[in-house]
Amino acid sequence: xxxxxxxxxxxxxxxxxxxxxxxxxxxxxxxxxxxxxxxxxxxxxxxxxxxxxxxxxxxxxxxxxxxxxxxxxxxxxxxxxxxxxxxxxxxxxxxxxxxxxxxxxxxxxxxxxxxxxxxxxxxxxxxxxxxxxxxxxxxxxxxxxxxxxxxxxxxxxxxxxxxxxxxxxxxxxx
Amino acid sequence: xxxxxxxxxxxxxxxxxxxxxxxxxxxxxxxxxxxxxxxxxxxxxxxxxxxxxxxxxxxxxxxxxxxxxxxxxxxxxxxxxxxxxxxxxxxxxxxxxxxxxxxxxxxxxxxxxxxxxxxxxxxxxxxxxxxxxxxxxxxxxxxxxxxxxxxxxxxxxxxxxxxxxxxxxxxxxxxxxxxxxxxxxxxxxxxxxxxxxxxxxxxxxxxxxxxxxxxxxxxxxxxxxxxxxxxxxxxxxxxxxxxxxxxxxxxxxxxxxxxxxxxxxxxxxxxxxxxxxxxxxxxxxxxxxxxxxxxxxxxxxxxxxxxxxxxxxxxxxxxxxxxxxxxxxxxxxxxxxxxxxxxxxxxxxxxxxxxxxxxxxxxxxxxxxxxxxxxxxxxxxxxxxxxxxxxxxxxxxxxxxxxxxxxxxxxxxxxxxxxxxxxxxxxxxxxxxxxxxxxxxxxxxxxxxxxxxxxxxxxxxxxxxxxxxxxxxxxxxxxxxxxxxxxxxxxxxxxxxxxxxxxxxxxxxxxxxxxxxxxxxxxxxxxxxxxxxxxxxxxxxxxxxxxxxxxxxxxxxxxxxxxxxxxxxxxxxxxxxxxxxxxxxxxxxxxxxxxxxxxxxxxxxxxxxxxxxxxxxxxxxxxxxxxxxxxxxxxxxxxxxxxxxxxxxxxxxxx
Numbered sequence: 001x002x003x004x005x006x007x008x009x010x011x012x013x014x015x016x017x018x019x020x021x022x023x024x025x026x027x028x029x030x031x032x033x034x035x036x037x038x039x040x041x042x043x044x045x046x047x048x049x050x051x052x053x054x055x056x057x058x059x060x061x062x063x064x065x066x067x068x069x070x071x072x073x074x075x076x077x078x079x080x081x082x083x084x085x086x087x088x089x090x091x092x093x094x095x096x097x098x099x100x101x102x103x104x105x106x107x108x109x110x111x112x113x114x115x116x117x118x119x120x121x122x123x124x125x126x127x128x129x130x131x132x133x134x135x136x137x138x139x140x141x142x143x144x145x146x147x148x149x150x151x152x153x154x155x156x157x158x159x160x161x162x163x164x165x166x167x168x169x170x171x172x173x174x
Numbered sequence: 175x176x177x178x179x180x181x182x183x184x185x186x187x188x189x190x191x192x193x194x195x196x197x198x199x200x201x202x203x204x205x206x207x208x209x210x211x212x213x214x215x216x217x218x219x220x221x222x223x224x225x226x227x228x229x230x231x232x233x234x235x236x237x238x239x240x241x242x243x244x245x246x247x248x249x250x251x252x253x254x255x256x257x258x259x260x261x262x263x264x265x266x267x268x269x270x271x272x273x274x275x276x277x278x279x280x281x282x283x284x285x286x287x288x289x290x291x292x293x294x295x296x297x298x299x300x301x302x303x304x305x306x307x308x309x310x311x312x313x314x315x316x317x318x319x320x321x322x323x324x325x326x327x328x329x330x331x332x333x334x335x336x337x338x339x340x341x342x343x344x345x346x347x348x349x350x351x352x353x354x355x356x357x358x359x360x361x362x363x364x365x366x367x368x369x370x371x372x373x374x375x376x377x378x379x380x381x382x383x384x385x386x387x388x389x390x391x392x393x394x395x396x397x398x399x400x401x402x403x404x405x406x407x408x409x410x411x412x413x414x415x416x417x418x419x420x421x422x423x424x425x426x427x428x429x430x431x432x433x434x435x436x437x438x439x440x441x442x443x444x445x446x447x448x449x450x451x452x453x454x455x456x457x458x459x460x461x462x463x464x465x466x467x468x469x470x471x472x473x474x475x476x477x478x479x480x481x482x483x484x485x486x487x488x489x490x491x492x493x494x495x496x497x498x499x500x501x502x503x504x505x506x507x508x509x510x511x512x513x514x515x516x517x518x519x520x521x522x523x524x525x526x527x528x529x530x531x532x533x534x535x536x537x538x539x540x541x542x543x544x545x546x547x548x549x550x551x552x553x554x555x556x557x558x559x560x561x562x563x564x565x566x567x568x569x570x571x572x573x574x575x576x577x578x579x580x581x582x583x584x585x586x587x588x589x590x591x592x593x594x595x596x597x598x599x600x601x602x603x604x605x606x607x608x609x610x611x612x613x614x615x616x617x618x619x620x621x622x623x624x625x626x627x628x629x630x631x632x633x634x635x636x637x638x639x640x641x642x643x644x645x646x647x648x649x650x651x652x653x654x655x656x657x658x659x660x661x662x663x664x665x666x667x668x669x670x671x672x673x674x675x676x677x678x679x680x681x682x683x684x685x686x687x688x689x690x691x692x693x694x695x696x697x698x699x700x701x702x703x704x705x706x707x708x709x710x711x712x713x714x715x716x717x718x719x720x721x722x723x724x725x726x727x728x729x730x731x732x733x734x735x736x737x738x739x740x741x742x743x744x745x746x747x748x749x750x751x752x753x754x755x756x757x758x759x760x761x762x763x764x765x766x767x768x769x770x771x772x773x774x775x776x777x778x779x780x781x782x783x784x785x786x787x788x789x790x791x792x793x794x795x796x797x798x799x800x801x802x803x804x805x806x807x808x809x810x811x812x813x814x815x816x817x818x819x820x821x822x823x824x825x826x827x828x829x
Contacts, residue, residue: 007726013817014728014810042814049759049825065676069633069703100708166708 005037010057015042045093047172052097054168058087059132062164063110063157067150077149079110081136089130096121097128097170104163108156109139109149115167128170132163197310200266204308209241213344214387218245220345221308225337226378227326227352229317236311238343243305248343253296254278255315255330263311265302273302325409326358333409334555336545340368340386340402349382350405359410359418361551365401381405393725394809395734398546408553418552426606429554430598437560438503438524438536439600445506451478452529464532465566469583471526472574475519476690479508483516484579486655486688519576520560527562536604537563537573539595539611542737547594549608557596571597571612580655580690581648586614588645588740592799616741616771616795619644621721627750629712629826633701636716641695645740650694654687662687670698673717677702710756710826714748714790720820721794724813732806738770743795752779752786756826760788764819769805770812771796775819792819 001023006012021036046053067073099117106113113134119126141149209216221237238248254261258278265273275281281298300309318329327335339348352360354377362370362381373380383403391397410418413432417425455478459470480489482499500507502518505525514522527534538557540547547557562574573586592613598604620643628635642650654662667682681699686692702716721744752758760777767773774793779786794816801809 003727006728013814014724015807015814043818048761065703067676068671068678069676069701070678162708169708 001035005035005039010039010041011055012039012041013043016040045091050172051100052093052095052170052172054091054128054170056164056168057089059164059167060085060134060160062160063153065157066153073146073150076143076146077139077141077153079137079139079153081110081138083136085132085134087130087132087134089128091128091130092125093128093170094125096124096173097126098173099128099167100169100171101162101166104159104167106134106156106159106163108159109137109141109152110156111136113163115163117167117170119170121173126170130167197264200308204239205268207239207241215241215344216245216388217242218248218343220248220341220343221347223345223348225350227350227356229326229353230324231317232315232328234311234313234315236309238309240303240305240307240309245343246299246303246305249299249303249309250284250297251281251299253283253298254281254313255328257316257318257328257330258313259316260314261311262313263300263309265300265304266308266310267304268306275301326356327407332555334553334558335407337405337407338402339370339383339404340389342388344388345383345386347382347384348386349380350407351378351380353377354379357409358407359553360405360407361553363404363406365403367401368403370403370405390729392729392732392734393723394736394738396542396737398542398544399734406551406553406556408555410552411554414552414554422549425552426549426596426608427604429596430604430606433554434536434538434560434598434606435600435604438521441503442521442525443504443506444525445509447510448505448508451509452526454478455526456530465564465569465572467530468523468527468532468534468562468564468572468574471530472523472576472583473690475523475526475576476580478512479519479522480513481516481519481576481579482513483519483577484652484655487658488688490656516577516579517560520562523562523574523576532564533601535563535565535597535599537561537571537595537597537609537611539573539590540593541589542591542593543589547596547608549594549596557594559590563597571609573611578648580651582644585618585644585648586611591740613741613799614644616743616797619646619740619742621646621719621742621744623715623718623744623746625715625746625748627712627714627748629750629753630704632704634704634712634716635701636699638698638717639695640697642693644742646742647693650696651687654684654694657687659684659687666696666698670700670717673719674700674702677716711823712750712788712826713823714750715746715792715820718746718792718820720816721796722813722816724817728810732803735803736801736805736809738796738799738801741796741799743793746792747789749787749789751782752788753826755829757786757829758788759825759827761822761824764815764822766815768808768812769801770798770809773812773815773819775822777824788824790824792822794819 002018002020005020006018010018012018016039018037018039021038022034024034026033041055044055066077097119099119101115102117104115111134113132116131118129120129204221207219218241219239221239222235224235226233240246240248261278262276264275280301282301284297284299286295286297300311303309315328317327318325325333337350354374362372364370368383368386371382371384386402389400389402411433414425414428417428455471455474458474459467461467461470485493499513499515500511500518502515502521505522508514508518508522524534524536539559539561540557541559545556559577564572564574566572572584574583575586578585578587590611593611594608595611597607597609599607622641624639626637654665657665662684663682666684667679670679670682671677677700679698679700681697684694684696686694721742722739758777758779764773764775772795774791776791778789780789
């Protein structure tokens with residue numbers, strides 16, 4: 001679990017710390033499998049060019065590119081979209097900030113998702129309230145529609161890139 | 175306190191009947207073993223691993239309880255040598271069903287790639303292994319004969335064996351059982367916490383260890399520093415056996431005089447072909463500096479003689495299968511046939527230097543990944559890699575290692591650096607003196623990557639040229655030199671396609687992989703999709719390799735010393751024209767440094783005619799090879815800087 005969290009989920013730098021507090025019973029199918037952990041990131045809110053960039057914890061990764069740049073698509077595009085993600089985060093930062101991307105709706109053949117970001121400022125500090133709800137979907141674009149599938153995939157990819165690039169960016173109000 | 179079931183299993187195991195008898199029923203406590211992460215029991219448990227030395231053959235007994243699908247790997251055994259015979263085993267399932275086997279052919283053979291590139295590992299797997307079973311195996315292996323004398327170990331172990339106890343899985347009992355009396359010397363060395371037990375029974379001395387924890391190898395450490403018991407067993411020649419009881423100095427002087435001198439000076443055969451080779455080599459070298467002369471001599475020698483320790487693709491295609499390599503001391507045959515082993519090349523270089531009036535020493539080095547040389551241990555064979563050592567007043571000891579074919583003269587393989595070896599001085603009747611093998615400076619091992627980027631709306635095109643020196647050069651050469659040219663280029667392309675997701679590579683070319691006179695370089699051209707979004711970002715170093723491997727996760731605590739692979743400098747430079755209508759936000763300059771090294775990132779904007787060009791430099795130097803475990807936080811900080819610098823992008827802002 002520790003390795004999974006470090007390598008696949010949190011992507012912490014080597015100086016980050018992680019303490020796994022509780023791991024539920026994976027064989028108990030009557031109850032949700034709950035994992036509790038505590039971690040620290042040495043640069044979790046990275047200041048850059050008048051913005052603070054929050055490190056991504058638990059949000060979906062950018063889908064990989066399915067076609068090399070400059071090459072036409074040869075094969076159908078098929079995606080088995082399994083799972084639902086409910087993400088809620090409350091993070092306090094020691095600056096007054098405004099979200100760059102207060103909301104985003106993603107509706108592609110591969111997923112439906114909603115993102116909201118709020119920053120409640122007080123005494124020169126802010127409490128960030130972030131939510132992300134995602135439902136993955138199955139999609140299939142046959143040979144004749146492969147270029148369309150590729151286009152939709154790129155759109156989906158760009159939306160997630162926007163989420164990760166802009167959703168996690170906060171303007172500093174100095 | 176040890177769990178009771180462990181003791182039951184361990185004591186039951188020692189009562190096993192001899193080879194060929196039926197296996198006793200599997201006890202309920204064996205089936206009761208479950209995975210228990212708190213006790214480090216995961217995937218499989220080695221119930222018993224016995225090596226019984228019987229002078230003319232060795233009996234092996236291995237019993238494994240597999241606890242999970244992943245635990246099936248515990249039965250991926252090193253391929254049996256041709257000297258193995260009389261296989262006898264069974265796979266037993268929890269419902270009592272049993273699959274018996276008794277032939278070599280019953281085992282499935284698989285070949286895996288091991289290490290970075292050319293190494294392969296062959297394993298054999300017993301039949302019917304499942305994620306929940308017990309596998310029991312016995313087999314015999316003949317011992318070797320050297321010069322009509324039967325030795326107590328199989329040929330694959332030579333005359334110097336290390337039995338390292340414990341392994342990847344929790345081990346309940348491991349033994350090496352030695353008949354009494356025994357002709358060879360053996361020295362059990364307990365681990366820091368994991369101790370040996372030694373008992374005598376039925377004419378055998380039984381050296382055993384119980385409840386050995388599964389071994390996890392922390393990053394940047396040496397296997398030899400792990401807490402595990404090791405039994406060293408070796409042949410002590412008559413000439414040195416008396417001195418083994420005397421002082422260290424006396425022992426190593428005698429090893430030089432009685433063994434190593436023979437390796438280099440006994441029954442040396444020189445003749446007319448040797449003389450022709452010698453005058454040809456000497457004629458082409460003008461330098462009087464003994465060190466420069468020796469380096470040039472080694473380079474010239476590599477052009478004249480094929481060193482069979484490593485073939486290029488072009489050579490192996492031409493190599494006659496039945497051509498025998500001359501013996502290492504037959505310098506006449508080596509000079510005539512123009513072919514030698516690594517050892518033959520070393521002996522030849524030694525004599526050429528001697529004939530030129532130099533007075534080389536001979537050093538024997540130990541591979542730190544396998545064992546450390548300990549002068550107090552009277553094992554003459556523990557440092558087994560012979561090289562030529564030149565002592566100079568201002569540069570200390572310079573090593574010439576003809577085994578590292580086509581490496582820069584003077585390169586010491588990192589596996590030998592910074593640990594002890596033994597230096598023999600032919601001028602002092604081959605007296606032996608332990609010494610620390612030098613650590614080569616970072617400037618010796620360099621990688622340089624020059625990127626030219628064309629930044630576009632949809633895609634960035636890049637052209638990359640890579641140059642190497644020192645060990646990185648040898649590593650690149652070895653990555654490619656056994657393939658034909660077309661395959662070298664394909665491998666480079668594939669390497670980039672794997673490293674840069676979605677990249678389209680138009681050109682990849684490896685140069686000089688079969689040319690010993692020039693360093694290996696390579697060039698790649700390709701395009702990468704640009705990252706869209708609110709800010710236009712440029713990633714200046716697509717596909718740039720990390721100078722050191724950065725593990726995905728780090729163990730919480732560190733008790734083993736830290737060992738970096740080698741000191742090095744890696745420099746990457748990227749330049750690109752800033753698109754019209756944009757300016758570059760260079761971000762904060764980045765220069766961090768600690769015990770382990772320095773990480774630097776800098777951006778400069780240069781005016782070139784009407785254009786502005788951004789020039790980004792990323793430089794990493796690794797300046798420390800060995801550090802105490804207390805420096806763990808510093809190591810993580812250093813690796814953190816490296817990973818941060820490698821992920822950095824430049825932001826293009828609209829003007």
